[in-house]
Amino acid sequence: MAWTPDGVMVCFLQLDLALAAGQRVLQSLKRFNEVHNKLRTSFRVRAGVNYGEVSIFEDSKLERIAEHVIDVAGHMQKEGRPNSLWVGGEIYNLLADKSGFRLVGQEVDGMPVYEWSLEPPRGGTMAARAGRGAELLAASERASAAGTRRVGRYEILQELGRGAMGVVYKARDPQIARTVAIKVILIGNQPPEVLADYLQRFYREAQTAGQMSHPGIVTIHDVGEDEDGQPYLVMEYVEGTTVEKLLVPSKPGEPGPPRDLRQILAIAAQVADALDYAHRRNVIHRDIKPANILITSEGRAKIADFGVAKLAGTQMTQTGLIVGTPAFMSPEQITAGTVDSRSDIFSFGILLCWMCTGNRPFAGESITEVAYRVVHMPPTPLREFNADLPLELEVVLSRCLAKKPEERFQTAGELANDLEALRAKLPATPAPLPATPGPSN
Ligand SMILES: Nc1ncnc2c1ncn2[C@@H]1O[C@H](COP(=O)(O)OP(=O)(O)OP(=O)(O)O)[C@@H](O)[C@H]1O
């Protein structure tokens, strides 16, 4: 990436990281100008990105590096519009996430240019998009005039968050005027046969997950591929937060917010109940963790991402890259990669311990240490984290966290009943539990 004059050049190891950094800079600057900038003129940045091998040694003098890769990035930056990021056609074709890029209709260094911009598109837009209905064209023109990005027919409203597999957006379905959440899965550039295989699995998983209808499960409305072939899942939009955001300490090492055990057990029982519903339909979650438990503004739990971890798994083996950490995985998931519903019950146990105490029962400095503990070591007893917690809860937890699946609760329904019974026994207005620090993953 190159910015001149009075600019900076930054090299990234991956193209997607360079793009994300450029976009983040532009977005932050826009926010700065809108909210904090007290001057009459706003600050503007042009960004240009190029990709390729550059040899830079520690003692290389920047002015003596005359590399084509850097030159093109510099030219993109120089020609680009303010508050925009320009890339050449070659780069555009390599992008895993092409959303928000527009063809500019101009060439730089002999390449067509694509632009990602926070500004409305430049002058008399693509009126000649033949073959489409006038209405659709008008709607799309309106949408792009307002700077709206689309995934399929859905209008992107804002980014909600990013995970290991992709980006989640709040979006609007214009056909039935409904707000939805869209998860665009970034699969990158894969050979066609790998991609076809992936998409087949993706649709199969979505079909299974999409048949579930339960108040404790985020409903799947639709799936598709965007115009660049990236698969996406359209889900129910949950206004609220996640268990992770609700309970994680604001700074590492500090205590998290105080925990109300009755409330936590209510959430836990709802999660177990929803898991039971899924397990009865032979759907296994595979990635139960605080970030995947959404909490509605009424305080009800909804499990997100059913079966999605399986797709990450397929990606993992292809790239040889481990996505996420084993912090919430069961022993059999770590060792053999095979799971049944009782694996979700183990992960649920880790979630429950974390929700009650802010600590995980198998903690460690590294992924390997955590994995070793999950597979071989007994869990840290719940009441070592907080001696005031009831013994019955310790018993429930150790039945979730047994190493052998046959020694765990055999159904999440039984687990939900025990949690509910425990909750009913607690005094109605207990003092909040002091929380101890500990990151969720
Ligand atoms: N249906 C939804 N409604 C509202 N917000 C959602 C929805 N699904 C996800 N989110 C938000 O988007 C964020 C990112 O979700 P995502 O599933 O990509 O990441 P994650 O769960 O943190 O990690 P992972 O990729 O391992 O699942 C979540 O933390 C949550 O805040």
Ligand SMILES: [Mg+2]
């Ligand atoms: Mg998730």
